[in-house]
Structure formats: structure tokens, C-alpha cells
Amino acid sequence: MTRRNDDVSGGGDRRSGGDGDGRTVAIVGAGAAGTSVFAQLVAALPRAGGAPVGSVLVVDPSPPGWGLAFGDDDPLLMCNSAVNVNSLLPDRPDDFADHLRARGWTGAPDTCVPRAAMAAYCADRWSSARDTAARAGVTVRHLPVRAASIRIAGGPPRLRLDDGSELVADDVVLATGVHRPRVPRGFAAFTGHPRYLDSPYPSARLRAALGAEGRRVLVLGSRQSAVDAALLLCRDGHRTTLTSPSGSLPAVRLSLHAPPRDFPPLERMARLDPDDPLLERRLTRCVVEAVRLLGDRPLRAQTSSAADPVRRLAEETALAEAGVCLWPGVAVAVIEALTAFADGLPADRTRALMRRFDWFVGRYLTALTVVNARRLLAHCATGALRVAPAYPESAVFADGVWRVSAPGSGTPETYDHVVNATGFHPPEVTWRADGTELLLRPGDTGDTVLDRLEADLRVRRAPGAPPERVWLAGTGTHVRIPFANHLRTMTRQARWVAGQVASGG
Ligand SMILES: Cc1cc2nc3c(=O)[nH]c(=O)nc-3n(C[C@H](O)[C@H](O)[C@H](O)COP(=O)(O)OP(=O)(O)OC[C@H]3O[C@@H](n4cnc5c(N)ncnc54)[C@H](O)[C@@H]3O)c2cc1C
Numbered sequence: 001m002t003r004r005n006d007d008v009s010g011g012g013d014r015r016s017g018g019d020g021d022g023r024t025v026a027i028v029g030a031g032a033a034g035t036s037v038f039a040q041l042v043a044a045l046p047r048a049g050g051a052p053v054g055s056v057l058v059v060d061p062s063p064p065g066w067g068l069a070f071g072d073d074d075p076l077l078m079c080n081s082a083v084n085v086n087s088l089l090p091d092r093p094d095d096f097a098d099h100l101r102a103r104g105w106t107g108a109p110d111t112c113v114p115r116a117a118m119a120a121y122c123a124d125r126w127s128s129a130r131d132t133a134a135r136a137g138v139t140v141r142h143l144p145v146r147a148a149s150i151r152i153a154g155g156p157p158r159l160r161l162d163d164g165s166e167l168v169a170d171d172v173v174l175a176t177g178v179h180r181p182r183v184p185r186g187f188a189a190f191t192g193h194p195r196y197l198d199s200p201y202p203s204a205r206l207r208a209a210l211g212a213e214g215r216r217v218l219v220l221g222s223r224q225s226a227v228d229a230a231l232l233l234c235r236d237g238h239r240t241t242l243t244s245p246s247g248s249l250p251a252v253r254l255s256l257h258a259p260p261r262d263f264p265p266l267e268r269m270a271r272l273d274p275d276d277p278l279l280e281r282r283l284t285r286c287v288v289e290a291v292r293l294l295g296d297r298p299l300r301a302q303t304s305s306a307a308d309p310v311r312r313l314a315e316e317t318a319l320a321e322a323g324v325c326l327w328p329g330v331a332v333a334v335i336e337a338l339t340a341f342a343d344g345l346p347a348d349r350t351r352a353l354m355r356r357f358d359w360f361v362g363r364y365l366t367a368l369t370v371v372n373a374r375r376l377l378a379h380c381a382t383g384a385l386r387v388a389p390a391y392p393e394s395a396v397f398a399d400g401v402w403r404v405s406a407p408g409s410g411t412p413e414t415y416d417h418v419v420n421a422t423g424f425h426p427p428e429v430t431w432r433a434d435g436t437e438l439l440l441r442p443g444d445t446g447d448t449v450l451d452r453l454e455a456d457l458r459v460r461r462a463p464g465a466p467p468e469r470v471w472l473a474g475t476g477t478h479v480r481i482p483f484a485n486h487l488r489t490m491t492r493q494a495r496w497v498a499g500q501v502a503s504g505g
Contacts, residue, residue, distance in 0.1 A: 022054020022138070025501055026159055026169035028147045028440070030060035031067020033175035033474025035122040035129075036088040036491045038064075040498035042129040043089075045136060050504030055139035057167060059147045059159065065122030067177050068424075073116040074203040076231050078369060080224060081487055082257035084109035085332060086118055088125055090491045093258070096121055110257035112369050143167075152468055153436040171501045174459075175473045175494075176440060178424035178485070184220040185245065186392055187420065195397060197419045200229035207236060210417055214238055218404060218413075221421035222249055222309075222387065223362055227372055229421040234379040241415070243388035243406070244422075246359075249309045249376075251367040252316040253328035260329050265289035266337040274345055280356055283341075287334055294326040302327050309387045310380050317373040331365055335483045342482045347451050354482050365483075426478040426485075435461050438470065453480040457497055471497045 025041065027034045038058060045053055058064065062071060070079070079086060087095040097109050099121045107113065130140045143161070150172055151158040159167040181198040183191065190196040200206050200219075206229070210217065214237040219229045222244035233240045242249075265286045272282055291299055302325050304315035319325045338357075342350045354361070368376075379385035390406035395418070397403075403412040429450040430443035438459065439447065450459060457477060458467035473494050478484040481493070499505070 022052045023170040023504065024055045024057060024168070025053055025171045025173070026057045026059060026157075026167060027173045027175060028059045028159070029067070029175035029177055029474070030058045030062070030064040030126065030142065031069055031071070031175065031177045031474075032065070032088065032118070032122055032487065033177060033490050033494060034058065034060065034067075034173070035065055035126045036494035037173050037175055037473050037498050037501075039088055039125050039129040040495050041502055042133045042136075042138070044498050044502035045133070045138065048499075048502035048504070053138060053502065055141070056133065057169065058140070058142045059145060059161065059167070060142070061144055061146050063123065063144075064126035064142060065119045065124075067119075068179055068201060069177060070115040070118040070122065072119075072202050072204075074232065075114045075116070076235060076375075077115045077203060077228055078372060079112045079115050079118055080256055080366065080369060082110045082112055082255035083107065084258040085256065085488050086121075088122065088491055088494075090488070090495050095125075099124060110255055112255045112371070147440055149432075149440060150438045150470060151436060152438060152470070157468070157470060170469060171504075172470045173473055173497055173501065174429065174440070174470065174476055176427050177475055178427055180425040180428075180442075181420055182422045182425055184420050184422045186395060187220065187418065190395075190397070190418070193397065195402065195417050197417065199424075200225060200232060200419055200421050203232050206232055206419065210236070210238060212236075215416040216414065217241070217417045217419055218243060218388075218392075218402065218415040219419045219421050220244070221423065222246065223421075223423065224250070224366055224368075225423050226421035227368060227376065229419050230379065230385055231372065231375055233419070234384040238417075239383075240379070240385050241388050241413070242385070243391050245391045246362075247309060247387065247389060247391070248363065249313050249368070249387065251303060251363050252313065252320045252370055252373040253325060253331070253367045254320060255328070255369055256331055256365075256367075257328070259333040261293070263290040263293060263330060263333045263337075265293070266330070266333050269337045269341045272341065274341075274349060274353075279353075283338075283357075286337070287330065290330045290333065291327045294329045297324055297326060299327060310377070313368075313373055313380075314377055317370060317377060320370045320373070327364065328367065331367070332486075332488065335365055335486050336489070339481060339483050339486070339489055343480065344455065347479050350480070350482055427476045429459070429472070429476065431461065451479050453477060455480075456500070457493060471501065473497045 083097050087093050089095045133140045146162040147159050149160045157172045217233050217238045217240050219226050219242050222242050230240050269286050304312045306312040392404045392406050395404045402415040405412040430439040430447045433446035457471050459470040474490045475485045
């Protein structure tokens with residue numbers, strides 16, 4: 001087995017697991033979700049019954065905290081959720097604000113900070129949990145490598161790592177986040193093309209791919225990732241066009257912040273019948289009634305109905321800045337009420353529900369922060385940024401340029417680069433056809449994607465089969481939980497998983 005100079009604290013070599021006292025826990029993925037599991041696991045150990053945990057192995061090629069979601073140090077990339085919903089510890093909702101204030105931050109808790117501040121916070125909480133574990137005699141090791149699969153064939157789970165080595169653990173938590181970019185309509189053939197970038201992240205890669213000279217760039221997408229791409233590109237002097245099938249930008253709000261009050265109409269959602277043919281209308285009514293509790297201003301006077309996306313952006317930015325935009329106050333409560341409503345529904349029902357509400361989620365629940373909206377408008381005003389009226393029907397690359405045609409556009413438009421910013425596939429875990437191995441990537445023919453999860457968040461070979469000692473946390477739970485990528489949902493799951501693992505559950 002290969003040995004590396006891994007980041008170690010605590011006792012002796014437990015690399016292969018199970019060769020010392022206590023159980024070995026492996027956490028795969030040390031981004032926000034993995035860090036939340038780790039911190040809450042360490043906190044739970046002193047009061048946990050059952051066989052004690054002797055070592056924790058954290059497997060991630062990136063440094064703890066610096067995952068795809070938050071681990072980019074470009075200050076233009078902001079969190080979308082406010083400081084007051086970004087605590088890694090659900091029992092201490094002010095933990096992130098406390099961390100920031102201890103470093104001189106004086107902002108309001110319902111505002112957003114750069115994503116790197118969140119990554120630094122995760123890294124800090126990771127280090128302090130590691131020190132606490134070491135004082136309790138628990139070995140903690142960060143293995144900077146990617147895990148490929150988990151072999152589950154009778155004995156304890158065996159993790160296969162990308163460097164060819166293997167790890168044995170008693171319990172495994174998978175917290176791998178998103179990483180596989182979606183393939184935008186009409187561009188599948190260009191994956192790997194030197195002038196096509198599959199994602200705007202990390203920003204350093206985007207900068208390196210485009211160089212310092214001003215380029216003409218087509219960004220595919222018009223939601224959060226596309227907004228990030230536009231902000232980075234325009235700042236760096238590139239002329240940028242956003243295009244998406246909807247052609248519309250998200251709505252504008254201060255932030256996704258903690259609910260300012262209770263919303264009884266949203267509590268009603270839990271009692272709705274999932275099979276009711278009028279479900280969509282009834283859910284919408286719950287949301288509208290909840291918004292009314294925040295003030296008398298009619299909902300239609302809180303948003304713009306302008307057809308032109310930039311005009312709509314300008315009008316909604318003005319509303320948000322004037323403080324008359326009340327609907328964002330319900331967003332977190334709506335996410336959590338919908339999550340509770342859908343929890344336990346069959347996966348295909350949840351997917352169908354989410355599809356029906358995609359317009360609402362894409363435009364309102366994942367709305368833009370007013371800071372980013374203002375920045376976009378400034379780039380539109382200088383002509384550096386525009387939103388295309390239609391999505392391309394064809395794209396060819398020849399003689400060093402892209403020629404892109406949209407319906408009704410006449411002459412094709414030319415671009416130097418295309419950047420895909422349509423987001424990421426949710427993480428997929430796949431059972432090998434013989435049922436002995438879980439792959440942390442899409443499988444081959446005959447393999448089956450894990451598409452079902454019980455409330456315990458443990459992996460099973462089939463419905464009704466006994467649970468394996470493998471838990472999912474974070475975005476991987478999307479097969480059961482809508483909004484599995486909502487940080488507050490994730491930290492509560494992490495608390496549950498950490499408690500189960502700590503007690504040997
Ligand atoms: C660009 C972006 C911005 C976002 N911003 C917000 C926001 O502002 N607010 C919010 O609430 N949500 C945001 N989200 C949603 C986000 O997915 C959730 O908040 C999620 O909880 C982030 O934590 P995570 O640990 O799942 O992902 P990450 O922090 O991305 O961590 C995943 C980790 O898993 C590691 N990993 C992946 N595969 C393997 C493997 N095979 N072996 C070992 N390690 C592996 C990666 O290296 C990475 O470090 C954002 C998502 C993205 C993609």
C-alpha cells in the first residue's frame with residue numbers, strides 16, 4: 001500500500017483501519033457537508049454509547065473546507081445564502097457569524113459574504129474538531145486522494161482510492177457534493193473542445209483558459225453559475241453573452257436568509273395530500289398566504305413583469321433596494337416546508353413535484369443577491385454583457401471561431417469561447433451489477449444507480465434490504481430530499497448521520 005505524508009493528528013498509523021483500538025470512520029468528501037459531519041461527530045463522541053470511535057479518516061483530494069461549492073478565493077464569487085443560515089452546526093446557528101466577527105467582520109447577519117470566507121470557516125472548524133479529537137485520543141487523518149468505490153462483500157466496507165490503495169473502515173459517510181457538469185443542449189459533441197469550458201469553476205481555470213486579451217464569450221445558462229461566469233468574465237474585460245432556453249434571469253433579493261418569523265400557512269403544507277390533483281394550486285396558496293404575513297404590499301408589486309430580462313433585473317433590483325420586496329422573507333421557510341412535505345414520497349413523485357416547481361425554484365428560491373444584480377446591471381450598461389433573446393439552434397467551430405445561430409437571428413453570431421454554466425448533475429452512487437461494490441461515479445451497463453434512500457440515510461442494496469454501514473450526507477441525498485443542496489438542510493442531516501455513526505447505530 002502506498003504511503004503519503006498525510007495530514008495526521010492523534011495516535012499511530014491507522015491508515016488501513018481496524019488495526020488499533022476503536023472503530024474506524026471514513027468520511028469521503030471534506031467540503032461543507034463532510035466538515036459538518038466531522039465536527040458534529042467529534043462533538044457527539046463523548047456522549048455516544050456503543051463501541052468507541054478510534055480513528056477518523058477523511059478522504060478528499062482538496063484541503064478540508066475547500067470543495068467546489070465554496071473553495072474558490074475569487075472575491076467576486078459570493079455565497080447566495082446569508083451568514084445567518086450558513087452555520088455548519090444546526091445547534092449553534094450563529095456559529096458562522098461568530099467566526100466572522102472574531103476576524104473583524106461587521107456585516108449584518110442577513111447579508112452574504114464571499115464564498116472563500118465560508119471555505120475558511122469550514123477549514124477552521126475542521127482544524128478545531130481535529131484538535132478536540134486528538135485530545136480525546138482519536139486519530140484523525142486527511143488523505144488527499146479521491147475515493148473510487150466502496151467494496152461491500154461480507155466484511156467491513158473497503159474503500160478503493162484513486163492511487164490504487166485500499167482503506168478498511170467500519171463506517172463510511174459519503175459527502176462528495178456535486179462535480180459532474182451538466183451537458184447543455186446542442187453542445188454534447190464539444191465536451192473536451194479547447195475553446196469550450198465545461199464549467200466556470202474554478203475561476204483560476206476560467207482565467208487561464210481565456211487569457212488576458214478581451215474575448216467574445218458565449219455563456220450557456222442564466223442561473224447562478226451563469227451569473228458567476230458573467231461577473232468573472234466581464235470584470236476581466238471579456239464581452240459576454242448569456243443564453244438559456246428560458247432566456248430569463250433569477251429574481252432579485254437581499255439574500256437567502258433565516259426566516260424572520262413563523263409562517264402557519266406553510267405548516268399547513270405538511271397536511272396536504274400528495275395525490276391531490278390541485279396540489280400545485282394549494283401549495284402555491286400556502287406560499288402566497290405566508291408572504292402576506294410579511295406586509296400588505298401585493299405580491300405583484302414586489303416583482304417585475306417586464307418581458308426584457310435586463311429591464312426586469314433593473315426593476316427588481318430597484319424594488320429590493322427600496323426594501324419593498326417582502327417575498328424573500330419566506331424563501332428558507334418554503335424550502336424547509338417543501339422538504340418536509342416531500343420527505344418520504346417515492347423518489348419519482350418528488351422529482352415530478354420538483355419539475356412542476358422548477359420555474360419557482362429557479363427564479364425565486366435561488367434568486368440573485370442584490371449585490372450581484374447591481375454588478376450585472378453595471379456590465380449591461382457598458383455593453384460588456386447582454387442576454388441573448390433565444391437559445392442557439394446550431395453551433396459550429398471553424399477557422400478559430402464559434403458560429404452560433406439562434407432561431408430567427410439571421411447571420412450567425414461569432415464567439416471566441418463558449419463556457420458552460422448550466423450547473424451540475426446531482427452526485428450519483430451506483431451499485432455494480434453483482435451488488436458487491438458501490439461506485440462513486442456513473443456505472444456501466446448492468447450497474448444500477450442508487451435511486452432510493454430511507455429516512456436513516458443509509459445505503460441499501462435493494463428496497464427492504466438491511467442497511468449497509470454507509471451513510472449519505474449532503475447533495476447525495478437528493479434521491480430522497482428535495483433541496484438536498486440547501487446548507488441548513490445539509491447540516492441537519494449531518495447532525496443525524498454524525499449521531500448515528502458516533503453511537504455505532
Ligand atoms: C458553485 C456552488 C456554489 C454554491 N453556493 C451555495 C451557497 O451560497 N449557499 C448554499 O446554501 N448552497 C450553495 N451551494 C450548494 C452546495 O452544494 C451545498 O451548500 C452543499 O452543502 C455544499 O457542500 P458539499 O460538501 O456537498 O460540497 P463541496 O463543498 O463542494 O464539497 C464536496 C467535496 O467532496 C470532494 N469529493 C468529491 N468526490 C470525491 C471522491 N470521489 N473522493 C473524495 N472526495 C471527493 C470534493 O473534492 C469536495 O471537496 C453551492 C453549490 C455550488 C456548486
